[in-house]
Amino acid sequence: MTEVGRALDAFEADGEIGAIVITGSERAFAAGADIKEMQNRTFQERYGGNFLAHWNRISTVKKPVIGAVNGFALGGGCEWAMMCDVIYAGEKAQFGQPEILLGTIPGEILLITLILN
Numbered sequence: 740m741t742e743v744g745r746a747l748d749a750f751e752a753d754g755e756i757g758a759i760v761i762t763g764s765e766r767a768f769a770a771g772a773d774i775k776e777m778q779n780r781t782f783q784e785r786y787g788g789n790f791l792a793h794w795n796r797i798s799t800v801k802k803p804v805i806g807a808v809n810g811f812a813l814g815g816g817c818e819w820a821m822m823c824d825v826i827y828a829g830e831k832a833q834f835g836q837p838e839i840l841l842g843t844i845p846g847e848i849l850l851i852t853l854i855l856n
């Protein structure tokens with residue numbers, strides 16, 4: 740996410756770039772946060788460690804952002820798509836918030852963004 744954040748910073752600052760397209764592969768746009776990285780962290784570690792830092796960067800970019808989505812857009816990946824100004828969805832696009840099955844709050848990134856703003 741740090742790399743995505745850096746790329747978005749650079750695109751936003753580049754006067755030659757008028758719009759940004761974010762995409763994945765045919766199989767997945769993004770399957771969400773790394774479950775393996777999350778699974779051993781306590782709530783306090785996630786909250787205090789700012790685990791979701793940079794995840795909402797798309798929503799603050801001051802240039803049009805287009806999400807070209809195919810395959811899975813799940814959890815944070817679904818939220819990413821929703822943060823784009825336009826979603827251009829392929830026929831195989833699947834949007835979902837399955838993280839409730841992991842015991843985590845669906846829509847966490849957008850919820851935190853709403854609370855902080």
Ligand SMILES: CC(C)(O)CC(=O)SCCNC(=O)CCNC(=O)[C@H](O)C(C)(C)COP(=O)(O)OP(=O)(O)OC[C@H]1O[C@@H](n2cnc3c(N)ncnc32)[C@H](O)[C@@H]1OP(=O)(O)O
Nearest residue numbers: 770771772773774775811813814815816837838843847848
């Ligand atoms: C930001 C938050 C924290 O607020 C919310 C989140 O984003 S929590 C994460 C939400 N996402 C999910 O719950 C998606 C979980 N994954 C799946 O449902 C499936 O893996 C799938 C539908 C994306 C793909 O299914 P399938 O084609 O059957 O392939 P798999 O064998 O299940 O997966 C292949 C491989 O990828 C690993 N994988 C998939 N998603 C994740 C993920 N989010 N984090 C880490 N790793 C993921 C999966 O474990 C497999 O790995 P290996 O077993 O091959 O090592």
